Amino acid sequence: MIFDKSGLDKTGFVLKKGIHIPTYNRRYMSADPVACKLIYWKDKPDGTEQPRGELSLQEAQVEEAEGANPEFRFTVTTPVEVYNLEAQDARDMREWLRSIQMLSRLGVFLKRTKIEEQKQDVEYVFHKAFERMQQSLREQQNESREALREVANHKWRAKRRLTELRDNMLEKLEQKKQKFLNLMKEQEELKNSIELLNTELEIVREDVSASNKLQKQVVGIMQQTGGSLQDKLRTVMQYCKEKVAGAPRPPTLKSGIQLVVGAGVDIAFADLWVPATVTGFTEQIVEVKFAHGGQVQKKNILRNKIDQKLRQKQKSEEKQDSKLDVKKTKTKPRKSADFKSNPVLFEDAMMTEINKSKLLNSRKMRQGDPDEVEYTFNIYRNFYVNVHLPRELELIRIKTKCSERYNGLRHIQSQQTLITREKNEINWILTEMNRAINRLTAEGTVDPDGKDKSNSKTAKQAKQSQSQRNMADDGPMQVVAHRPTWSDASNIIFRLARSRKDQLNCTRELEEALKCRELLRSWYDDYNHNSVQS
Secondary structure, eight states, X not given: OOOOOOSTTOEEEXXXXXXXXXXXXXXXXXXXXXXXXXXXXSSOOOSXXXXXXXXXXXXXXXXXXTTOSSSOEEEEEOSSOEEEEEOSSHHHHHHHHHHHHHHHHHHHHHHHHHHHHOOOOHHHHHHHHHHHHHHHHHHHHHHHHHHHHHHHHHHHHHXXXXXXXXXXXXXXXXXHHHHHHHHHHHHHHXXXXXXXXXXXXXXXXXXXXXXXXXXXXXXXXXXXXXXXXXXXXXXXXXXXXXXXXXXXXXXXXXXXXXXXXXXXXXXXXXXXXXXXXXXXXXXXXXXHHTTXXXXXXXXXXXXXXXXXXXXXXXXXXXXXXXXXXXXXXXXXXXXXXXXXXXXXXXXXXXXXXXXXXXXXXXXXXOTTOHHHHHHHHHHHHXXXXXXXXXXXXXXXXXXXXXXXXXXXXXXXXXXXXXXXXXXXXXXXXXXXXXXXXXXXXXXXXXXXXXXXXXOHHHHHXXXXXXXXXXXXXXXXXXXXXXXXXXXXXXXXXXXXXXXXXXXXXXXXXXXXXXXXHHHHHHHHHHHHHHHHHO
């Protein structure tokens, strides 16, 4: 009576595909370790029924059928014949595959042993083949263990390298945060500076506009026909006195003190760039001087002299401004309330220039007097060079400072955008590296030499960074600023995936070798026991 078994001498019902008629028929099969054959019957034998066929398993190859429907089909291929079989379930198929593979290897060892030993004793040959197969399985176990040990070392090296990269990225992240805070402080200082410059610019612009209006009014009075030069000057004086009497007086300033530029930033920078009114003062002076005739050549000479004096005055003012800038850095920062406009500054200056000329007390000049044009020109020139031109230069200087600070503000904003982008990149890279490190830790990856010295501080920082990253979108990110670091880390992570696959295969091979050794030993012990009893 043959009973169903699941060891090396596996027995049981399977479906076998016919050779001539390709249909699957139910057959009872038995694996014979001594003969290294696969024998089958139409039904379960009672001990007297002859088998319907057999297949030598020496050098046989067995593999699962691809795309089989239903499942659990496998093929046994030998140099002589091919069996297409179907097991009852997945467990039954694994047992058949293991038994046939072991008998195939055992048959190879039996054939090799017969040739090498040159002995006819079947028991001796079988014993030698059994020992050689056991030795082969032990070597397979050792190879699998060595492969697993190498995978464990590789995983530890990967964990250590990822930890180093993570610590470097955490340091970079702290540096970026500190740089961002410094830029915010600098940005706030620039905004305050632009606000002060904006206030001062409005004041200087009002002063220049008032000076232009006054000059236009004075030129209109001086060009009127009739009356002497003194009468025209008295009219100008009367006009200035009326303006001074009707305007509120600001606090008296000490002589020699004038408003200087403060530091500061843009609120609505486009409003600052209103072009200053061009006075055309040089042309007006030339026209007044030659109102009663004159040659074109003399007009050009006078025009060139006036322009040359104005350029010299401008250079001296620029030197003075540079000295004021040096002194300004040592003073305390000012507020917008420190800037106050003097609404009658230019009327006072005009009256001062007229009084300096002493024309009101000199002899009375009639219209067309040759000296009238020269005296008038001197009054215009002194007022323009000493009073009006410094304010126009001040206006240009303030606009230049506004432009510089506005460009600085735009540069800071671009730097902040870049730093924010880099911080997002670092957080994303840290998240991926932390995920890989945590998985290695969960898998029990430790230093094989027992020298694992983890930094609790960096680990805590990495955990905080990962929690911040988890609050954002966890999708992929295009890494630009830290591409070398991410390239190194991604290569390690991809190699870890391959190592895990190798580890799984080695583990299965080790388990299979251990199982085969156990089955082979168990069957051989039973075989020896039955041989002794018989």
